[in-house]
Amino acid sequence: MARKQSDYLAALLADEATIETKSAAPEMATTVETAAPAPLAATSPMPEPLVETALPHRSERLRGTTLLGRESALARVATGEVRQVTQLLLDPARVRVWAGNARSYEHLSAESCQELIDSIVAEGGQKVPAVVRRVEGDPDYDYEVIAGTRRHWSISWLRRNSYPDLKFVAQVVQLDDEAAFRLADLENRARKDVSDLERARNYAQALKDHYGNHLTRMAERLKLSKGWLSKMLKVAGLPDAVLDAFASPADVQLKPAYPLAQAVDDRTASPAILREAKVLARLQDERRKAGDPALPASEVIARLLAAPKVGEAKPRPLVYHGRDGRVAVSVQSANRQGVTLRLHAGAGIERERMIELVRNALLNLDEEGRGLQR
Known part of the structure; x- marks a missing residue:
């Protein structure tokens, strides 16, 4: 290492034994993983007269060895071998959910998040950090959630219900929208409570926003089958009038809904399907009001697909x-x-x-x- 760089590091590190970083806010906790300095070799006892002359030399040797260890640690951080991870303890009210996430925040509830809520309470707080990025130009929010929507909802709910001191634990990253979308998509693929319809519509929006409507490019970036992605985008095109026939949008699954989406695209079949969808939507509403169970998705799809043939028979x-x-x-x-x-x-x-x-x-x-x- 050049002398000027060595002098700069020496002045920067001074005589501190560890690397320290100042918090950007009182609630922030920063951790840095570094390499430990090389251990010093044991020295044999010296005669008393030589101790006074040997101490300054040993002190310089210790400082040089420690400095080399610190320089090595910083080099490993710079090259990416060791990564610095910053976690924040945030007020969830100052954190919004990124609109590019597939998960429908308004459909989350204490029932759907009960397992996570119980885990947070049992462990005394959130253990797995969410992923957030900074927000610019919004006076109401400082960060937005890229991955961890359920954790944000659960902490917010707990703060309103007997746990006002809980903090939202988050890791800050710098990502553009396309990278944020890919990160959120990877997390949502492992979540059973994200419906096929939510993901399909999220993909349809991302295709336009991030990939210039190039299906092949999007499939390559997401490491997905082009044929499977094409089916998802077809289901995303189901009109709201048809979706109203289902008890919940979560009932719309890819495999059974794909033939329905194809049928809706048929100009001769579409009018009959839309008429039947209105009838089913009214029937579902009547069942809800009467406290009766909703029509299952399989029956709804069967009736919608049969609707074009009803006029013939x-x-x-x-x-x-x-x-x-x-x-x-x-x-x-x-x-x-x-x-x-x-x-x-x-x-x-x-x-x-x-x-x-x-x-x-x-x-x-x-x-x-x-x-x-x-």
Whole structure:
């Protein structure tokens, strides 16, 4: 090492035994992993008269050896052999979630994060740091979460519920948006609670924002199959009107939803599918209000795919349920002569609810083009 560099390091390190860095904020904790100085060789005892003359020489030797060890440690940090990792203890209210993350923050709940919440409480805090980057020009936030959305939500929830002193532990990185997207995607691939639809729509947005709509380039950067990615992007194109037919967007999985996405792209089949989706959305809403279980995704997809063929065959009778899944109202026929409804006894509902179901049946028939002619 050149003398000027050696002098600079000597002045910088002075006589400190370890490398120290000042915190950027009172809540920040910085750790640096460095190589230990080389051990000194043992020296044999010296005669008393020689000690006074030998001490200055030994002191210089110690300082030189220690300096070389420090220089070696800094060199290893500079070359990347040893990495400095900075972790912050943050107020989660000053941290926002990056919009490029696939996970839907508003759909998180204490139930979906219960295991993580219990773990944080049992361990006395968050042990695995999230990944954040600094925010510029936003007076409300200092950082944004790239990976660790559930940890951010859980700490925020705990601070509102009996643990106000908990801090959000995060590691700060410098990433552009494309690199941040790849990092978030890698984390989300291992998470079962990130639905295929969430990931699909995240990919569709990233294709436009980061890859100039070049599918091949995106597949290469993400190390994904081009065919699989193409299917995900097709599912991402499902219109909201079709998604409303499902009890939850999380029910939309890639394998069964891909044929549906293809069918929606068919101009001849699309109108019938959209009409059936409206009927199913209304039925799902009725079931929620009545406290009945929602229609499963498999049944929803089957009915949507069958919708284009319904007009060719005999129309499927519409059925409306009361309590405990018992049939309350069913459409027996609907044609030019009129509409025939059957009100079933023993449905276990009040008369006002029965009238509401009759009204819903007539509205659904109108949407299908089979309603009463005026």
